[in-house]
Amino acid sequence: MESPKLLEVELSLVLIFICCLSLPVDSYDTxxxxxxxxxxxxxxxxxxxxxxxxxxxxxxxxxxxxxxxxxxxxxxxxxxxxxxxxxxxxxxxxxxxxxxxxxxxxxxxxxxxxxxxxxxxxxxxxxxxxxxxxxxxxxxxxxxxxxxxxxxxxxxxxxxxxxxxxxxxxxxxxxxxxxxxxxxxxxxxxxxxxxxxxxxxxxxxxxxxxxxxxxxxxxxxxxxxxxxxxxxxxxxxxxxxxxxxxxxxxxxxxxxxxxxxxxxxxxxTKYHKKSSIMEADFSINYLGYYTDNGAYYYYKTEPNKTYDVTMLDVVAYAASKDIPYGYLQYDSWWYYKGIGNGVKNWTSRPDIFPKGMDKLYEDNGLPVVAHNRYWSSDTTYAKQNGGKYNFYVETEKAIPADTNFWKDLIRSSKTWGLITYEQDWLDREFLDLKITRSNITVANNWLKEMGEAASECDVTIQYCMALPRHIMQSVEIQAVTQARVSGDYHPGNSQWKIGVTSMFAHALYIAPYKDTFWTTTVQSGSPYGLSTEPNTALQAAISTLSKGPVGPSDGIGNTDRNLLMKCCRLDGLILKPSRPITSTDETIMKLAFPAMEGSANAEAEVYTTYSDIHVYSSSKQFMLRFGILLITDLTTAGYSVAPSAMYLDKINMETKMYKAFQGHPGTDTKIYDVDATGMLSIPKCGVKDFQLWHLSPVVSMGNSTLVILGEREKWVPVSSRRITGVEMKDGNFLIDLQGKPTEVITMDFLLDTNLVSVSCTVPDSGTTRVSVHSKTCFYT
Missing domain, CATH: 2.70.98 (Beta-galactosidase; Chain A, domain 5)
Structure with missing residues (x-):
């Protein structure tokens, strides 16, 4: 078959195109x-x-x-x-x-x-x-x-x-x-x-x-x-x-x-996977506390205390500082291990949680994201070892082959608060077993049965150490909503570079997870000796902009609350962009073609994303798109970025002008004009002084213009998690906000070039409305 656009026709087969077979497809630019x-x-x-x-x-x-x-x-x-x-x-x-x-x-x-x-x-x-x-x-x-x-x-x-x-x-x-x-x-x-x-x-x-x-x-x-x-x-x-x-x-x-x-x-579209389950996942949407590799309490407790007491102390400390953790993550330190350090039994050890996980859940009230790894060949669940479930068992590792196993495991775990099952070591479970590589269906069935049980129990799944094939398989598994897209965090390392892997996760409706981080540089007594985290702001910003889970892991007494709360509302709901931040096309092309002119240096990390806000009036409805740009390691002088690099040209078709302001390091307090077809000039920067910029569209109504600058102290100043809509009515701009009751929200605007700042205290209803022209809040 030859395309009709080609000049040379070599068609020897008659092809029939049946237009009436056209079926509805999810909307996207082809x-x-x-x-x-x-x-x-x-x-x-x-x-x-x-x-x-x-x-x-x-x-x-x-x-x-x-x-x-x-x-x-x-x-x-x-x-x-x-x-x-x-x-x-x-x-x-x-x-x-x-x-x-x-x-x-x-x-x-x-x-x-x-x-x-x-x-x-x-x-x-x-x-x-x-x-x-x-x-x-x-x-x-x-x-x-x-x-x-x-x-x-x-x-x-x-x-x-x-x-x-x-x-x-x-x-x-x-x-x-x-x-x-x-x-x-x-x-x-x-x-x-x-x-x-x-x-x-x-x-x-x-x-x-x-x-x-x-x-x-x-x-x-x-x-x-x-x-x-x-x-x-x-x-x-x-x-x-x-x-x-x-x-x-x-x-x-x-x-x-x-x-x-x-x-x-x-x-x-082909496999009918929807983004709605990912968008509703509690452990993606709310701030959590993590104990995985890189965390202060990774295989470490407070001196002379058990893990359950340590976790209770973490929760108590957070409450005393008004840090709104919505869940706790328990890593591989809590369950029984067997041959090859695999999982022998996925229940809590009494030396870790002396009163049991159910009691701990009852005491702290926080749901759980729970880690698991590959199964050991002596796992007590396998029939070969006296258990009641079908497993394939090899020299060191084993793999379940029983739908009832997954249903029983996940259902019983909900009693101690399980909301997200974290399946780690996916690569080793697949690569190290002969049966998963020689049998054409075993690996597929393993993941699907896990996912079906999770869906049945209303539990989501996080993949960790997933090969690309695992992520591809997740399009058939609704429960898989998130995945690690970076190496393990350790204080001071650069595993925050997730601009490329996030592209693939996002494309398949998987929320990219950067892994945990510290919010303060020095945390004495940690498991990592003299290791420090010099780039706390960058870690927090990337984690928030990833649109995945945000889970810090400071030791008790070491959290920088002001830095941490730049990610979320007072109730812990993360103020996310509409799309995960990813590497720009130019960044990838520069690595492939080093001689490419007019681009940043090859070492620069240039990431962009955006937030969409719904606007309506009596005559029309449309979306406003707000651009976000993050750059590190920029040594190129005079480097500039177009609004189109933030996908602003895809939505803001009528917008002629943007207002740009710096979100980090915050030393430049000016607000700049950027033409829709123009460029934003970025100064040189490193990692600690990374550049974070925000672009807001100029909206016209009659003789007035409005620019929503938003909560300029947040990593995402304009987020649909905060601004639920904008109404243009009777010559006024009305902004609908949501938050935790008693939370004070401060929003900045430019009204006809004049800076307007309005602070609202959220009422019991959790919603309020700002009148930009009168600079007042309407409580509902």
Missing amino acids: GSQLTWSIKDDGSYSFHAGMDQDHFTLNNADVFLQSNGKTYGSGDASLKLTGAKAISGGDATGTYEGTVYDYVAGSTRMSAQIAIYNGGEYVRFTQSFPTGVKGCNVSFLEDVLSSFPSFHIAHTNTTSNLGYLNMYGDMVGYFYAIGDIKTGDDRIRGGLRAGPLVLFDDRGNTVVMSSFSSFMSHNMQYDTKSGVVRFGVMGDVTEIPMHYQVNTILYYSDSGINQAIENWGRVLT
Whole structure:
């Protein structure tokens, strides 16, 4: 099949496009479309951008390992027996394409190409009507089947072509960014690899990843040939009849962030995952106290006290300082461990909680986020060890294979306050067991059964040390709402750099979690010796702007309340932006193309996000978008950022002017004019004096103009968690606010260039309204 935009027509198959099959799709900007060439001899190519020579992906070989032998299209041992046109539709739109039938000895394989919505994205499907036996390969990081496959190191392009290769745990935290022409040897496939993003310096971006069978799908990259292949992971010994593996190729000409977000919307639409469960998750929305690695009380208590007393003292201290912790996180120090330091029994030890977890919950009244790790081979839950549940048990580790196990475990844990189950060490549970790599369905069932039990018990799940495949699998698991996107926090380290991993988590409706942090620099007696945290403000700001959980971990008496409360309301509800803060496209491109002009230095971390506020009047309704910019390690003189880098051009179509002000370090108190098509100039900065800037749109009504500056002492001055709406009425601007009763809210505005500051005390109803013109509060 060939795109109608191509001049050279090689179409030999008649493709039928059935418009009436179009189905509703979640709203998102689809950007531009691919052009393509698909032939009945099994060859295909895809072109990104108007100039097909600019960014072209040409097919490589198709192969299948069956009965101990490799059958490939290159030597014709994998025989193409037919090709036919297909068309149809599903939740993501309508498609047309081609299906190829192959034979590998006595094994059949079909390979399908389906192009959706005229070229928005492509679905590649491998299916095995007869199943496959004897299919595992010698090197498990490889694939045992290959379709699609592309030559990328020798891609036909007249300009720069970069890559972003997600890799490793914490949602691919060990990713690589580079230029295909000079650094493709850093692209890695295998069990730890995730989505592969290709991009040029014009904004054309392709995202390639699994599209189904997420735990068994694999990517392989051959550095010698420059070929990327997608298929079944290499250690699988048998593929059941009619099994399918899908791969997606998504294209956008609107840049890297937009392409990844659009790619995620296709996945979440296909698998019916909604953002509402994530948005309602208590442990994401409210301030919590953490005890994980990096925390003051990680495997440490107060002197001569047990853990339960220490936790009660933490709660008492917080109450004395009016710090509104909404929950406590218990890490791996509280349960029984067995062989290989895995979990033997997930119940509390009497030396940790002498009165039991139920009693502790009763005494402190705070719900719990509870950590768990991989299961030990001597776990008391397994039938092999006298328990009552089905497990696969190997030398050191085990894995549940029993829906009732998860239901019983999570249901019983709610008695001591469990609201979020934290599944840590996901990478080791998957990689270290033979059964999860050789059996094509075990890993998938493990995660789904865990998720189904959590949903049934109204408990959410946080993934930790998740490989990209775990995060991909979460699109089928509603209960998974959050995931760690960074390495472990330790006082003074730089694991706050989450701008790239947050892009992928957010795209799949997963709230990115930066991990814990300290709010004061020196905390004597900590488990980390002389370690200090010099960048407390940056840690707090990134944690808040991530849109994920915010969980500090100071020792008793060491919390900087003023710094901490910059994240939230008095009731602990976190004042979040509308989107997690992420690296800008320019930041990623600069790492790939160091010679790129007009950009920040390669070491600079440039992150942006925004907040959306609903505005209405008798005649119209619209959204206002407020920009947020954070930069560290900027050594480039005269560096400037456009409002479009904060996505302001996507919503504020009629806005001609913005007002900009500095949120940190706060030494610049001026308010600057920034034209909608202009630039905001940023001074040089390091980490401690990082630059945080806010852009507010100028709104006109009659002869008046309004700029909402918001709560300028907060990390997010304008948040929908505080401002629920703006009404334009009778020549006045009315701002609806919410908060904790007795809380004093101070909002700043510019009214016709005059600075207006209004303070309201929240009444018992929790809501109030500000009249900007009269500078008064209406209590409801």
